[in-house]
Amino acid sequence: MSEASVIAHQMDRLMRRIEAGLHGRAVAVDADRVGPLGGMVLLALEEIEPAPIQQLVTSMGRDKSQMTRIIQMLEMKGHLQRRQSPDDGRVSLLRLSKKGHAFVGEIKNILSDVVGDLLTPLDPSERKALADILKRL
Amino acid sequence: MSEASVIAHQMDRLMRRIEAGLHGRAVAVDADRVGPLGGMVLLALEEIEPAPIQQLVTSMGRDKSQMTRIIQMLEMKGHLQRRQSPDDGRVSLLRLSKKGHAFVGEIKNILSDVVGDLLTPLDPSERKALADILKRL
């Protein structure tokens, strides 16, 4: 089996395990039912806020129409706020609300548990190598 | 940002890029419209055939009810065959058809292109390190 197929298959499987693990534990803290994608969006936004939707689209590799809908949902549920950019009338700048920040904190704890479990076969230097390689891609 | 969050986010993004790249190029060869998941199932089956559905479920981390449906679709479209296990009346053994093998070959070529593009920032030893780490998880 080719290296590319191995990487694709193993990554697919790993993501499924992360998603399933997240789903299993996150439903308890996801009172507003923002869902796994909503959680990932908030997580991504925390790194780059304040940011326009377009930047979130690029950062996450999702479709912009999908992002519009999920942003509306997250705004409606009070996890983020948007305001018009002073420089460009087309742009909405997004920022996490206090509630959004608190929720992201919980997601990160759960993610640490779930991903930590999956990474137990690796020693610390290998985990760091994995994180470094992924960041460069 | 914690290591686990970084890994989860980067992996999510990478998978999205693989899926989007696959979708973009694979529609041309996916005459029967088995879809991305159908392709991944065939890819996974090729490694372990002949295999019961349950083994595919474990290998891919998907739900078994979902696997039932996608197997039925793949069987109907002639990409795989199933036969009763001689040892256990509950078990269906799956095997790729000739058509299935040919299709998997095409998917692997496309995957090599798509994943190869994504991995360009890495040198060969790093790619190998990534593949090895993923295999161990």
Next chain:
DNA sequence: TATTGTTATACTCTATAACTATA
């Protein structure tokens, strides 16, 4: 003309639980 963001629609994938048949 290009870019940011929105709307609409059809399709694919996922979670859950109840079910049958065999071991």
Next chain:
DNA sequence: TATAGTTATAGAGTATAACAATA
């Protein structure tokens, strides 16, 4: 009682294209 597989259904995510407003 446990396991392999099936069915049904509701919900979440994705692809695509057409659109309005601003640059």
